[in-house]
Amino acid sequence: MPRPARAAAVVVTAAALLTGMLPAVAGASPSGSATSRQQYDAIPNGQTYYDTNGDPIDAHGGGFLKRGDTYYWVGEDKSLGNARFNGLNLYKSKDLENWQKVRQILTVDSEDTRGNKILTHAKVERPKLLYNEKTKKYVLWGHWEMAADYSASEVLVATSSTIDGPYTITSKGHFRPGAGNTEAEAMGDRVGQPTEDFDTSAKDAANKKHAYKPVQADYPAKILQYKAPDARTPEKLSYVGDDDYGTSQAGNSWTYQLNDIAHDTTVKAKAVRMTGFDTSAYDRYAKDYNVSTSGYIVRYPTATASDTMTARYTIGDPGTSHDQLVAPVVSPTLKESSDPSVVLVNSQDVAFVTGATADAISYFTTDGSDPAAPDNTQRRRYTDGTRISLAGSPGKRTVVKAVTEKDGTTSEVTSVTYQVAEDPADVPVFTPVINRVPGTYGTFDYKELRIYSPSYGAETYYTMDGQDPAPARKGDNIGYGSRDFTVHQDEKTGEAYLVTAQDHIYMRVWKLNDSFTDVVPDKEYDMYVGEHREAPALVRNGGKNGRYVYLMTSYQSGWYPNQAQYGRTEDLDAGFGEPRDAYGYRNGQKAWSSLQVVGDNTTYGSQPTKILNIGTDSRPSYVYIGDRWRPDLLLKSTYVAMPLTISDSGNGGKGLMRLQPTPRLDLDAKNGKVKQPDWKLLSLNKPVTASPKVRAAVGAPTESQSDWETTPEQEKTGIYRHYDATEANDGKDADVSVYDDTEQYYKSAALPFSWQVDLGGRHKLAWIGLSFKTVGGSDNVHRYTVSASTDGKRWTELVDNTQNNRVGHQSHELTGSYRYVKLDVYKSFDLAHGKDADWSRGLYEVSVYGK
Numbered sequence: 001m002p003r004p005a006r007a008a009a010v011v012v013t014a015a016a017l018l019t020g021m022l023p024a025v026a027g028a029s030p031s032g033s034a035t036s037r038q039q040y041d042a043i044p045n046g047q048t049y050y051d052t053n054g055d056p057i058d059a060h061g062g063g064f065l066k067r068g069d070t071y072y073w074v075g076e077d078k079s080l081g082n083a084r085f086n087g088l089n090l091y092k093s094k095d096l097e098n099w100q101k102v103r104q105i106l107t108v109d110s111e112d113t114r115g116n117k118i119l120t121h122a123k124v125e126r127p128k129l130l131y132n133e134k135t136k137k138y139v140l141w142g143h144w145e146m147a148a149d150y151s152a153s154e155v156l157v158a159t160s161s162t163i164d165g166p167y168t169i170t171s172k173g174h175f176r177p178g179a180g181n182t183e184a185e186a187m188g189d190r191v192g193q194p195t196e197d198f199d200t201s202a203k204d205a206a207n208k209k210h211a212y213k214p215v216q217a218d219y220p221a222k223i224l225q226y227k228a229p230d231a232r233t234p235e236k237l238s239y240v241g242d243d244d245y246g247t248s249q250a251g252n253s254w255t256y257q258l259n260d261i262a263h264d265t266t267v268k269a270k271a272v273r274m275t276g277f278d279t280s281a282y283d284r285y286a287k288d289y290n291v292s293t294s295g296y297i298v299r300y301p302t303a304t305a306s307d308t309m310t311a312r313y314t315i316g317d318p319g320t321s322h323d324q325l326v327a328p329v330v331s332p333t334l335k336e337s338s339d340p341s342v343v344l345v346n347s348q349d350v351a352f353v354t355g356a357t358a359d360a361i362s363y364f365t366t367d368g369s370d371p372a373a374p375d376n377t378q379r380r381r382y383t384d385g386t387r388i389s390l391a392g393s394p395g396k397r398t399v400v401k402a403v404t405e406k407d408g409t410t411s412e413v414t415s416v417t418y419q420v421a422e423d424p425a426d427v428p429v430f431t432p433v434i435n436r437v438p439g440t441y442g443t444f445d446y447k448e449l450r451i452y453s454p455s456y457g458a459e460t461y462y463t464m465d466g467q468d469p470a471p472a473r474k475g476d477n478i479g480y481g482s483r484d485f486t487v488h489q490d491e492k493t494g495e496a497y498l499v500t501a502q503d504h505i506y507m508r509v510w511k512l513n514d515s516f517t518d519v520v521p522d523k524e525y526d527m528y529v530g531e532h533r534e535a536p537a538l539v540r541n542g543g544k545n546g547r548y549v550y551l552m553t554s555y556q557s558g559w560y561p562n563q564a565q566y567g568r569t570e571d572l573d574a575g576f577g578e579p580r581d582a583y584g585y586r587n588g589q590k591a592w593s594s595l596q597v598v599g600d601n602t603t604y605g606s607q608p609t610k611i612l613n614i615g616t617d618s619r620p621s622y623v624y625i626g627d628r629w630r631p632d633l634l635l636k637s638t639y640v641a642m643p644l645t646i647s648d649s650g651n652g653g654k655g656l657m658r659l660q661p662t663p664r665l666d667l668d669a670k671n672g673k674v675k676q677p678d679w680k681l682l683s684l685n686k687p688v689t690a691s692p693k694v695r696a697a698v699g700a701p702t703e704s705q706s707d708w709e710t711t712p713e714q715e716k717t718g719i720y721r722h723y724d725a726t727e728a729n730d731g732k733d734a735d736v737s738v739y740d741d742t743e744q745y746y747k748s749a750a751l752p753f754s755w756q757v758d759l760g761g762r763h764k765l766a767w768i769g770l771s772f773k774t775v776g777g778s779d780n781v782h783r784y785t786v787s788a789s790t791d792g793k794r795w796t797e798l799v800d801n802t803q804n805n806r807v808g809h810q811s812h813e814l815t816g817s818y819r820y821v822k823l824d825v826y827k828s829f830d831l832a833h834g835k836d837a838d839w840s841r842g843l844y845e846v847s848v849y850g851k
Contacts, residue, residue, distance in 0.1 A: 153481030176479030246450030525575030525588030543617030557777020773842025
């Protein structure tokens with residue numbers, strides 16, 4: 001299909017879509033500029049949404065709280081363009097359409113009750129607000145992580161006497177729910193206990209059971225020192241290469257944790273002596289399961305540790321502060337030795353050289369010779385991460401000397417003598433070494449900042465929040481990990497709950513204590529285990545008089561949208577009474593219904609964050625609030641608000657949630673109503689024509705024919721795949737998984753393809769919604785145009801989205817009166833890998849609305 005010539009009338013362009021400059025909301029400033037003050041009479045879904053000062057609203061992953069006649073919206077400040085914490089912004093509104101910025105209620109300089117700044121190098125996501133009538137406090141919850149990964153999986157809690165702050169972080173700082181509770185009945189993972197490993201498969205495909213691996217703590221972070229243990233000789237540790245040594249470790253790989261420090265930060269590190277390796281889990285499962293040595297051969301921290309290394313960094317212009325030529329430091333130093341003349345070490349311990357002079361070169365020797373002599377064949381240039389061997393039999397001495405040179409000038413020589421100890425008990429665990437002296441720096445580039453450990457066999461843990469590293473030891477309760485979460489106060493009982501996801505396995509319910517600032521130690525249960533759910537949002541249908549609490553969640557697929565699902569329960573407490581299994585877990589699934597789909601296969605291009613009831617208990621009016629993330633530039637992420645209806649008796653008595661997509665949502669907050677639009681769905685089950693679909697398989701389906709349309713014979717086996725053009729306007733736009741045996745969408749034989757609907761007469765068009773195929777939140781996009789015609793012969797192009805870079809559901813406002821609407825799809829493109837993705841072509845639903 002050749003690309004048609006551009007028609008004269010183009011209402012919406014790809015450029016407008018990407019910049020958010022769609023036709024202005026009625027009553028808004030036509031310029032749409034950030035400097036003009038806008039007055040909205042509807043929420044502009046998926047477009048840049050401006051506050052009353054004319055600035056883009058920056059409140060992602062938000063929480064909402066109503067006090068009196070005012071709604072408050074707290075959300076993540078993404079103005080840095082990435083996920084790192086830059087504050088939590090608070091907005092307020094009386095009509096839910098026009099929002100005034102109040103202030104940042106949590107900043108990078110916010111402190112906990114002990115004076116620690118725990119947010120300078122972190123992420124805080126999905127903030128939520130509660131008000132506690134007993135304490136008269138506003139309670140702010142957030143998901144806390146270190147800046148560069150999601151290993152910590154913790155929460156933070158802050159309180160204030162006023163909704164606009166200031167908020168003070170509680171004395172627990174950031175923590176995993178349940179962590180630190182020592183009572184036997186307290187819920188939470190204990191270090192070393194077996195836990196079901198859903199990520200490890202059996203070598204026999206028929207075996208659907210899982211192995212159980214020992215629980216290991218993920219925080220504090222470790223530096224990367226050693227390769228994964230060898231199953232035959234685990235105690236013989238092997239160092240990683242110099243290029244990675246001393247960087248931050250997550251699991252068994254390095255991360256960017258020590259890079260791109262944007263705010264003044266305190267780094268603390270401690271080296272810890274470890275127990276011997278425990279191979280019992282590996283020995284038990286390695287024969288039948290594909291287990292890793294890093295996850296199944298484990299060791300644990302002991303109480304024997306070094307002193308804490310502390311380095312405080314100010315981010316700014318260093319000026320000439322690092323220009324002065326000073327002698328390097330050779331570590332460990334004499335002050336850590338019990339002998340006044342030599343540093344006693346163990347044979348496999350190592351030394352490091354660090355310098356304080358910018359753009360200088362350090363040289364060292366290990367034979368006592370002069371490192372400043374250019375003709376000394378024994379001198380070596382020192383590079384970051386080089387481990388200087390001190391190996392030898394007891395009594396052997398190694399003299400390490402080092403100098404720094406810059407612009408032809410040489411510093412004084414630093415000399416340290418090391419001696420292998422006769423008794424290992426005479427050797428301490430040496431304090432970790434950081435390769436950049438404290439002071440002022442512009443930033444730290446890729447792998448530039450590193451932490452070294454002179455003590456062989458020790459693990460080095462560090463923090464960047466001002467708190468001393470305190471790694472959990474075997475048997476300690478480290479709680480349960482918490483990533484995407486919400487807090488919910490039950491409209492009927494007044495009790496509050498934390499509902500949270502751990503990894504891609506567990507959805508958990510915790511009861512909150514009376515102050516709403518922590519969980520009740522023994523009140524937790526799991527649900528929807530192994531279902532890969534996150535981004536929870538809850539509401540009790542009917543409020544105080546309601547029977548069911550509904551929970552909506554998304555699938556876990558990073559930043560890309562996917563199919564939302566919901567379940568319900570009559571009693572949020574019901575699961576707390578279930579017995580615990582042999583490993584300490586409590587499954588409360590019996591209290592919850594099975595999951596049902598809501599919205600289209602990408603939840604209309606959004607991820608849930610809140611369900612608001614703007615009506616009353618007797619006459620509820622629900623509004624779904626979601627985020628439309630833009631992974632490549634998070635500050636350009638937008639918001640989606642849609643009407644949501646809930647029926648307890650719908651869906652055969654299983655309960656029914658239904659979302660109505662819309663390009664803009666008009667609310668009557670004063671009277672608690674969603675204003676009904678003046679358009680209706682025109683395209684449902686109307687006649688369609690399209691490019692040829694994929695053909696049906698012949699006989700029994702083979703693996704190569706797995707995406708072909710099924711025959712009646714094949715459907716008798718339970719496989720159902722229909723790809724006719726009529727599947728794209730049958731009103732069915734949901735799909736739990738593209739990998740299961742049920743598929744219903746239009747799938748053309750090839751790309752490009754065309755799909756056309758006859759509306760049965762001329763109609764004044766309002767907008768079009770397009771639900772394209774995605775694969776579990778994949779990063780493929782469809783690129784296309786939309787045209788319309790009065791006679792099916794002469795076409796006017798209304799939408800050009802041939803440069804589309806946004807995944808998932810698309811909506812475009814249309815103008816003009818037409819009978820026929822045509823979609824021409826030219827490409828399915830994989831954004832992450834920069835290549836065509838024909839395998840992901842498909843069209844779940846085309847919805848044309850008008851009068």
